[in-house]
Amino acid sequence: MQENTNNSKLAWLKLGIRTIDQYGLNQLKISELCQKLKVTKGSFYHWFKSKSDYEMQILVFWRESFTNAFIENAEVGETDKHKLSLLGRQCIDGAINGNRLEFEINAWSFKDKKVKEFVYLVYKKRFEYLEKLLSGIYSDKTQVQKHALILYSLVIGVDLFYKKLTLEELELIFSDYLI
Numbered sequence: 001m002q003e004n005t006n007n008s009k010l011a012w013l014k015l016g017i018r019t020i021d022q023y024g025l026n027q028l029k030i031s032e033l034c035q036k037l038k039v040t041k042g043s044f045y046h047w048f049k050s051k052s053d054y055e056m057q058i059l060v061f062w063r064e065s066f067t068n069a070f071i072e073n074a075e076v077g078e079t080d081k082h083k084l085s086l087l088g089r090q091c092i093d094g095a096i097n098g099n100r101l102e103f104e105i106n107a108w109s110f111k112d113k114k115v116k117e118f119v120y121l122v123y124k125k126r127f128e129y130l131e132k133l134l135s136g137i138y139s140d141k142t143q144v145q146k147h148a149l150i151l152y153s154l155v156i157g158v159d160l161f162y163k164k165l166t167l168e169e170l171e172l173i174f175s176d177y178l179i
Helices: 009-023 030-037 041-047 051-074 080-097 101-109 113-135 141-160 167-173
Strands: none
Touching: 009 030, 009 041, 009 051, 009 101, 030 041, 051 080, 051 101, 051 113, 080 113, 080 141, 080 167, 101 113, 101 141, 113 141, 141 167
8 A cells, every 4th residue: 555645744734835826715625625635524634723723833943944944045145145146046936936925924914913913023033034135235224124115015015016027027126136
């Protein structure tokens, strides 16, 4: 008998992220997810206490995958400018390869106070990291703040733009911050 590799916490979290990204939070239905993973509801309750617990663990996984991992990957850069460029490249890749994950999570945060508090801390961490990198590039605190606000606004704006931007358009938008 072959072991079901879909019966893991990681498989559940990846499917949750993918579902929210491709179809929206409203499609995060346990019975349908069970069918996709080819497992029973008992498998779900083995890993998660409730749907609410699952949703919060998806948010933790999102923070680890799309904030902490981005920062870790950027930290291999030799200078703050190089780190900022690596971070920018990851954001561009996310915009090209992703659908609407950030948009969906942001919208979710307006409906749920606990989610809003969690998302706020993630966004704050991202913004503070930008400020840290920019502090190594600009000596003037006003320039640091200005560029942090511009960059963060650009990242958010890309998710809300009226059309999916091409790689060339994204590189043009972020060109001042890429090496």
